[in-house]
Amino acid sequence: MSNSSLKSTKRTGLFFVLPFFLLFIALLIFPLIYSGYISLYHKGLVGGNKFVGFENYVKMIHDPLWLSSVIRVALYFLLQVPLMLIIATFCALAIDSGKLRFPKFFRIAIFIPYAVPAVIGAIIWSYFYGYNYGFLNTVLGYFHIGKVNFFATQLSSLNSISALVTWEFAGYNMIILYAALKGLSTELYEAAAVDGAGAIKTAIRIKLPQLYPAIFLTLIFSIIGSFQLFTEPLQFQNLAPTTFNDQYSPNVYAYNVAFKGQQLNYAATISFSLGLIIAIVATAATLIGSRKGEKLI
Amino acid sequence: MSSKKFYMTKKSNLLTLIMLILSTYFLIPLIWVITSSTKSVTDLFSTFGLWFGKSFQLWHNLRLVFTSDAGVYKVWLMNSLIYSIVGALGAALLCTMAGYGFSKYKFAGSTAIFRTVLAAVMIPTAALSIPTFIIFSKLGLVNTRWAVILPSLISPLGVYLMKVYSDTSIPNNMIEAARIDGATEFKIFKSISLRMLMPGFVTVLLLSIVGIWNNFFLPLIMLSETNLQPLPVGLFIWYGRAYNGGSGADPEFQVAVIASAGLSLIPLIIVFLFLQRYWENGLSLGAVKE
Numbered sequence: 001m002s003n004s005s006l007k008s009t010k011r012t013g014l015f016f017v018l019p020f021f022l023l024f025i026a027l028l029i030f031p032l033i034y035s036g037y038i039s040l041y042h043k044g045l046v047g048g049n050k051f052v053g054f055e056n057y058v059k060m061i062h063d064p065l066w067l068s069s070v071i072r073v074a075l076y077f078l079l080q081v082p083l084m085l086i087i088a089t090f091c092a093l094a095i096d097s098g099k100l101r102f103p104k105f106f107r108i109a110i111f112i113p114y115a116v117p118a119v120i121g122a123i124i125w126s127y128f129y130g131y132n133y134g135f136l137n138t139v140l141g142y143f144h145i146g147k148v149n150f151f152a153t154q155l156s157s158l159n160s161i162s163a164l165v166t167w168e169f170a171g172y173n174m175i176i177l178y179a180a181l182k183g184l185s186t187e188l189y190e191a192a193a194v195d196g197a198g199a200i201k202t203a204i205r206i207k208l209p210q211l212y213p214a215i216f217l218t219l220i221f222s223i224i225g226s227f228q229l230f231t232e233p234l235q236f237q238n239l240a241p242t243t244f245n246d247q248y249s250p251n252v253y254a255y256n257v258a259f260k261g262q263q264l265n266y267a268a269t270i271s272f273s274l275g276l277i278i279a280i281v282a283t284a285a286t287l288i289g290s291r292k293g294e295k296l297i
Numbered sequence: 298m299s300s301k302k303f304y305m306t307k308k309s310n311l312l313t314l315i316m317l318i319l320s321t322y323f324l325i326p327l328i329w330v331i332t333s334s335t336k337s338v339t340d341l342f343s344t345f346g347l348w349f350g351k352s353f354q355l356w357h358n359l360r361l362v363f364t365s366d367a368g369v370y371k372v373w374l375m376n377s378l379i380y381s382i383v384g385a386l387g388a389a390l391l392c393t394m395a396g397y398g399f400s401k402y403k404f405a406g407s408t409a410i411f412r413t414v415l416a417a418v419m420i421p422t423a424a425l426s427i428p429t430f431i432i433f434s435k436l437g438l439v440n441t442r443w444a445v446i447l448p449s450l451i452s453p454l455g456v457y458l459m460k461v462y463s464d465t466s467i468p469n470n471m472i473e474a475a476r477i478d479g480a481t482e483f484k485i486f487k488s489i490s491l492r493m494l495m496p497g498f499v500t501v502l503l504l505s506i507v508g509i510w511n512n513f514f515l516p517l518i519m520l521s522e523t524n525l526q527p528l529p530v531g532l533f534i535w536y537g538r539a540y541n542g543g544s545g546a547d548p549e550f551q552v553a554v555i556a557s558a559g560l561s562l563i564p565l566i567i568v569f570l571f572l573q574r575y576w577e578n579g580l581s582l583g584a585v586k587e
């Protein structure tokens with residue numbers, strides 16, 4: 001192959017990547033840098049934008065509303081994600097075990113809520129959580145159990161959101177894990193079966209350890225998702241405005257700061273920090289998770 | 298396949314029962330929205346949630362959905378379709394080309410660029426919505442269709458999936474053979490590689506359709522014009538109205554909101570059921586290939 005045609009091949013590679021890459025720079029990298037940049041400015045009533053250094057960040061750290069929003073999503077992450085991943089792992093192992101009747105039905109049934117947009121999921125579940133006529137309290141009434149206020153405290157509101165989000169995303173994670181299970185080599189199962197290991201033992205001793213990288217991947221996706229909590233609390237604000245306040249999550253707070261308060265620079269500060277917090281938590285999880293001597297991501 | 302049979306002993310009734318109980322959690326909300334879409338407001342709050350009410354007024358509710366606010370539901374539905382189809386087709390094409398480029402060509406900085414794209418999978422998109430809004434408002438793109446379509450064209454995860462898919466599904470010697478036959482690089486892509494990349498393309502298309510169809514934060518802040526809004530934003534507004542009452546409070550409106558919620562689920566559920574195998578293909582690539 002002549003030198004010139006090799007060069008043209010190299011240029012072709014760039015040609016395939018370039019359309020994506022230009023948009024990637026313009027719509028992902030640039031907004032990221034830009035939000036960091038404008039978070040260093042303050043828009044005054046007169047005189048336009050003024051460089052203020054880290055003033056917005058100092059203000060943010062001393063802002064109890066912001067702090068409460070971060071603590072809340074951290075708590076929400078701890079409440080929601082482990083339970084969801086346990087359900088997803090259990091379902092994936094059950095469907096893959098070969099011991100389950102109608103595995104196809106279960107796979108679809110658990111996955112289908114992922115097709116429901118968050119806004120619609122929140123509409124449905126709001127009719128479940130209603131105090132006087134809500135579906136859940138009606139069912140509890142059949143068993144002569146008193147009415148429950150699902151939004152009474154911050155903690156119960158987080159549990160209520162967790163139940164909704166788990167409903168929506170457990171199936172998505174299950175499909176990732178199930179696909180990973182199908183990719184595992186069956187030789188080990190056969191060896192285990194020869195040794196007389198039952199399906200439960202095979203699942204726990206052989207499949208689960210091999211599933212570790214995939215579970216870890218779902219954990220990283222869940223960190224990114226749960227810290228960005230937005231739609232559900234905004235929607236439930238209609239039901240319980242004092243519980244689902246304007247600083248329920250960092251995204252809800254940034255939204256209100258930007259569009260109710262018109263403080264775009266401060267909103268950008270909150271957004272940029274949220275990205276930073278997510279990166280730190282995800283990196284920390286990767287470091288902790290990688291100690292087993294495996295390269296995870 | 299035969300090896301699977303090997304350990305497939307007896308079906309377990311206990312496991313099936315546990316899974317049945319668990320799957321009620323996933324199915325009850327969907328059953329509820331179907332039955333409730335057929336109810337009157339009175340029945341909604343006085344009859345059992347998982348069965349039909351005394352009256353069956355599905356058609357009445359649907360008429361309410363399509364006629365309220367001068368039939369704006371149709372506009373929202375159309376907008377959602379436009380954003381999802383245009384955005385997802387564009388994203389899938391860009392990801393396929395880029396993934397193929399990273400997989401089959403070495404060019405200056407290709408490894409560094411690919412690493413950057415891979416790292417960008419971690420960037421939380423919702424954290425970018427407000428900065429993107431500020432940029433778009435300066436460019437005059439706010440309240441245009443581009444405000445929603447442009448950001449949805451970028452899917453780092455999709456590029457990663459397509460690179461892996463390209464690595465495994467297109468043999469390098471096939472490209473070499475086509476080159477020797479004198480085919481240009483673009484022709485090889487168009488007439489050979491693209492066909493082999495189709496399953497991956499469909500997977501990325503699906504992931505993007507779901508992502509765009511369900512997206513709420515971005516269109517909420519970008520579009521204040523009702524005629525440009527997609528379904529989630531529209532339903533959010535209707536829901537707020539049904540709950541708060543407010544001007545022209547209409548208790549009837551709750552059934553319209555529920556019926557429109559139920560109706561809005563149909564397109565995506567159809568897509569899901571018909572293209573289910575693509576999910577597993579794509580997601581297994583992401584999960585297994587580390």
